[in-house]
Amino acid sequence: xxxxxxxxxxxxxxxxxxxxxxxxxxxxxxxxxxxxxxxxxxxxxxxxxxxxxxxxxxxxxxxxxxxxxxxxxxxxxxxxxxxxxxxxxxxxxxxxxxxxxxxxxxxxxxxxxxxxxxxxxxxxxxxxxxxxxxxxxxxxxxxxxxxxxxxxxxxxxxxxxxxxxxxxxxxxxxxxxxxxxxxxxxxxxxxxxxxxxxxxxxxxxxxxxxxxxxxxx
Numbered sequence: 001x002x003x004x005x006x007x008x009x010x011x012x013x014x015x016x017x018x019x020x021x022x023x024x025x026x027x028x029x030x031x032x033x034x035x036x037x038x039x040x041x042x043x044x045x046x047x048x049x050x051x052x053x054x055x056x057x058x059x060x061x062x063x064x065x066x067x068x069x070x071x072x073x074x075x076x077x078x079x080x081x082x083x084x085x086x087x088x089x090x091x092x093x094x095x096x097x098x099x100x101x102x103x104x105x106x107x108x109x110x111x112x113x114x115x116x117x118x119x120x121x122x123x124x125x126x127x128x129x130x131x132x133x134x135x136x137x138x139x140x141x142x143x144x145x146x147x148x149x150x151x152x153x154x155x156x157x158x159x160x161x162x163x164x165x166x167x168x169x170x171x172x173x174x175x176x177x178x179x180x181x182x183x184x185x186x187x188x189x190x191x192x193x194x195x196x197x198x199x200x201x202x203x204x205x206x207x208x209x210x211x212x213x214x215x216x217x
Contacts, residue, residue, distance in 0.1 A: 002028040002051055002068065002143065002175075004199070007060035009043075009050060020046045022197030023060065030066055030142075033174040035184035035205050037212040038194035044177045045071070047194060048145045051175065066142035066173070072133070072165075080121035084112065084131050087120055088138075095139050102138045109134035109164070111157070130157070137164045143173045146187075181209055 004027075009020040020043030028034055028051075038044045049055040050062060052070045054077070070077065078087045085103060092102035107116055110130040115123065123131070136144075169187070176187050184191070184205060191208020193200045195215055202208040 001030050001063075001065045003063040005061045005063065007050070007057045007062060009046065009055075009057045018043075019197040020194075021050070021057070021060075021199065024197070024199045026192070026199045026201055028143075028173075028175060028192075029190075030173060032190045033169075033176070033188045035188035035191045035208060036175055036177045036194065037184070037191060037208055039212075039216055042194045043197075044194055045147050047199075048147050048175065048177060052145055067140075069136060069139075069141040069144045071145045071147040072136050078120045078128070078132070081119055083119055084110075084116040084123070088116075088131070088135055091135060092139070097139055102135070105138040106131065106134040109137060109160070133161055137161075137168060140168065141172060143175065144168065146174060146176045146178070148178055184209065 004021070004024050007021045007024045011018045011020070036044050036047065046055065048071050050057055051064075052068060053062070053064075054070060077091070079090075082090070084106075088103050088106050089099040092099040110116075110127075110133075112123075112127050112130055115127060120128065120131075174187055176184060178184055188205045191202040191205040193202070193208050193211050193215070200208075200211065202211070
């Protein structure tokens with residue numbers, strides 16, 4: 001279960017405040033997968049980062065009774081001056097995993113060869129995405145956060161990504177951000193719509209999609 005308790009989050013840009021969550025209280029129940037919808041700029045990615053704990057609210061609390069991933073494929077946490085190997089081992093230790101086991105999985109999955117020992121700042125965007133996705137799959141979570149996954153690599157590698165992800169979701173919940181309603185329907189049974197700083201929760205994903213479509217006209 002993930003609970004938002006009176007969460008307030010805003011940014012200040014060009015002297016103006018942009019409110020993402022305006023004292024929101026909501027619950028993402030365990031055993032359910034949610035599609036998180038909202039128009040462009042509503043703050044969906046920020047909300048995912050808040051749930052992940054990679055950003056903090058300005059006030060209020062977020063409680064997690066399950067092990068929550070970072071947004072799937074997110075590479076922003078890598079240190080650019082450290083090698084891929086060093087980054088993977090650091091993250092493994094941070095999550096209490098065996099660094100050798102995690103590294104062996106990532107090396108096999110990401111298929112970046114000797115670049116695993118090169119500084120991450122030298123990676124192409126494709127290599128970075130391969131490393132990030134491999135690391136996401138190497139550590140098992142009870143809830144995976146997914147923010148607009150894009151295809152990485154060739155068709156064979158994309159198939160490996162799909163297979164790995166399908167195995168993980170057999171035993172885990174999802175919170176999915178996507179503008180593709182087919183993706184939301186495929187992966188989610190419940191829904192949430194972010195609008196004007198409020199989070200509207202729905203017990204059926206179709207009702208969330210209907211609300212989103214009305215807002216997006």
